[in-house]
Amino acid sequence: MIIVPEREIPDLMTRKAAFDAVEGVFAAMASQDAYNFAVIREAIGHEDALYGFKGGFDQAGMALGLKAGGYWPNNMEKHQLINHQSTVFLFDPDTGRVKAMVGGNLLTALRTAAASSVSIKHLARKDAKVIGMIGAGHQATFQLRAALEQREFEKVIGWNFHPEMLPNIEKVANEAGLPFEAVELDQLGHDADVIISITSAFAPSLLSEHVSAGTHIACMGTDTKGKQEVESALLARATVFTDEVAQSISIGEAQHAVGEGLIKESDVNQLGAVINGTHSGRTSADEITLFDGTGVGLQDLAVAASVVDLAIEKGVAIEVDF
Structure with a gap:
């Protein structure tokens, strides 16, 4: 061995x-x-x-x-x-x-960051300039470093339940030569072209009304029954992709939207289908895309x-x- x-x-x-x-x-x-x-x-x-x-x-x-x-x-x-x-x-x-x-x-940490980064490569708008981070813990730094390699981002904005932790992601932004701004969630949702949420929350922080048309969101923290990072109504607005459909609807972010009848299992798409070319992925500049990264073995x-x-x-x- x-x-x-x-x-x-x-x-x-x-x-x-x-x-x-x-x-x-x-x-x-x-x-x-x-x-x-x-x-x-x-x-x-x-x-x-x-x-x-x-x-x-x-x-x-x-x-x-x-x-x-x-x-x-x-x-x-x-x-x-x-x-x-x-x-x-x-x-x-x-x-x-x-x-x-x-x-x-x-x-x-590396594979979780890679998953959201793969979703950005295949689903985010090509002209995305502002990336928003929800969460500023250990995993968030890996997420941001990987994401910054996928687009020509010009600014990083962030929000965290504990604002004193935001320097963790500010440091990563500065290492990449990008400005960083701490913002409230409504501004983050309005300004960001790409949003990564990486928290262990059991109640949503990002609301549907916060998010602008054309945004790509990667929800990377929900991997257990009861966890939730974004409002269920946001999934109803978005085209939803995931790593594993069965996990998404049972322990992932989609568990709540499916449970509330806002979307069906058939509305959740595999990101791999976009990679393989059997799903078109993003179809317009105004479309909201959401990746539910549940983390697969x-x-x-x-x-x-x-x-x-x-x-x-x-x-x-x-x-x-x-």
Whole structure:
């Protein structure tokens, strides 16, 4: 068995490699060459933690496995650890034997950012100039760095439940040579051509009335029953895309709009279909597009498999007899 510790990941996985892996997986899913297993995600009744498993099988890439982990909201305060903790396990699809164990914390951040970045590439207007960030935590910095590579953005605006955290994304904007402005949500929705929401909220912050025509929104924080980042009415206004339809309507942002009868399951489209060219994607400059990024196990397997290959190539993989 190969072990790739968390400490090795920063020198192995790049944003481009994560982007390519996620884009490929979305395309494979839409072509039915890859599928995800049912997600298990539960509150464990200890430390307010959410813990679960995401897995799948990519027959095109021959990646089989799962990611185990979740969200421990007290980690930073109590242990100086990031709140999201996870590990990816890969198995040999020919024999079922365990193949690799890979640190999943940075990989999760990179693949989540890659997913929203893929949605921006395929759905946002080509002339998008202002990007709005809702959320300013650890994941938000990865989201913004990846997103800025997809369009010629000229300004970053942001809002967070805790305004004192906004310097996290202001720093990323400044590193890219872009101005940053802290704004209220109504201004953010009005001014932004692209909006990324990356929070762990259970009540919507962005309302439909906030959002201007032609905006692309990537909702990246809702991955559990009850979570919600944007008003359900916004999905009714938008053309909705997702990574996995089943997850979108059960644990993703679409769960609320479907539950309230504002949209149907058939209104939720796979982003992979746009990548493959079987869905037209954005059809006008005024259309609102929304990507519901629920986070699928296949994303984790794709980036982990890539890391294992690189770790072996660079001689940093640890091999154990298991």
